[in-house]
Amino acid sequence: MRLQAVDLRLGYGDRTVVDGLDLGIETGTVTTIIGPNGCGKSTLLRALGRLLRPSGGHVLLDGRRIDRMPAREVARILGVLPQAPVAPEGLTVADLVARGRHPHQTWYRQWSRDDEAAVAEALEWTGMRDLADRPVDQLSGGQRQRAWISMALAQGTDLLLLDEPTTFLDLAHQVEVLELVGRLHAETGTTVVMVLHDLNLAARYAHRLVAMRDGRVVAAGPPEDVLTEDRVREVFGLEAKVIADPVAGTPLVVPVGAGRRLPWSA
Template sequence: MSSQHTLQARDLGLGYGEREIVSGLDVDLPPGRLTVIVGPNACGKSTLLRAMGRLLTPTAGTVLLDGKDIHRTSTREVAACLGMLPQTPVAPDSITVADLVGRGRYPHQGWFRRWTAADSEGVAAAMLATDVLDLADRSVDELSGGQRQRVWIAMALAQQTDILLLDEPTTYLDISHQLDVLDLLTDLNRERGVTLAVVLHDLNLACRYADHLIAMKAGRVIVEGTPSEVVTESLVQEVFGLRSTVIADPASGTPMVVPLGRHHVPSSSSSPSAR
């Protein structure tokens, strides 16, 4: 697998009905890199990702896959090189885990949907990587939120695309599985050259895992670059409205944001010397 495909947005306008979310936005996903998009709720992160994954039609501008308008490219051609895991995917009633993950193989099959050994290997590898192999025969309806999320990630992995977009893939997962998923995405990027764009809420996890960080607010890109270039106390204040101090993460050396509440400094009456 290589990362020769490119994905860009040019002068992008996005909205729902009369409500404009994004206007005049330009975004380039660095090929072969892991990009994380961060920002406060309702800033346009998920809307942008949906548009770049061809799930939302722009009101203006265009999304370019390999320099071509993604909406003028065939569905099969797009699906062969770009995979998308939206924020709230919906599974067909009573479908089993193995069958759902297997749907990720459709872009690689011919017109007659012939299942091959490569399809079986791709599904098994994706389920093993996401720790859902023992759930293969279970109905997706029966699973917990965390299990279901790992199954959806497995389906996205089974598609084996050069570009993969994931909207909040750590939702419903405990901290251990959050790290497992982000480690897995890092491995895909490092070992196979997959271009990744991930929306995350946790700024510190974003800093730890991102090669390229995009910070958004109110439908605009405020700043982008490496986490060390982007994440400063003033940036956290501007984007999230949060007073903080930024230190080096003791585990990774990447920026780590420590929030400062209104009462972070002990009052003189509560200090030991005042007693």
């Protein structure tokens, strides 16, 4: 296991969100965490990325307790893209991506040609080279997310945690970002853990789904094993039909609802 949660307890103040959770992330896979709002998805991802200290249990990174590893060493191995990150006003794309090289800087090793090359490669890889001098706050939503992914790539890690990377994006840009993540995995073997709300996109772009409810893992495995009609009902309280996606062949969740057309529908 590349990343592992062992008997994890997480919360904020006196409120416990996750209790007694065990989870393993396999090397070289794309894993997506799904579940209803408030079930602990983002809380779990923050703990896996060492952004939240557990009140019980621990997280293992490559078999070592992540809380006992130097922060700089963790940052060289694991990259985290939080939900809806915000860049300082006026910061250019190139400057943002360059921040990904900070874990590699020391008092005796400042900016080098290797850092310059890593930034250039990250910008090229995400198609952001022509926008390198553009302020981040002037980009479209999809461009902005690609800029943040560029920063994570410049960090030089092979383990990437993404918290709702498609938030606030329209469908076309959601697909664009997830295609980028899929290509990253396919071409570099990067291990990716994501939190997504869209079940159908999660099924299409992940090798493995982790379904959560009320701070616990209800099911984990390939999308076709996790996204069943019974499981969707159990996890989301939603009546749905699950059919094969006509494009990808992955599970496609179709909500049933009341089954009625709206009065103004054609």
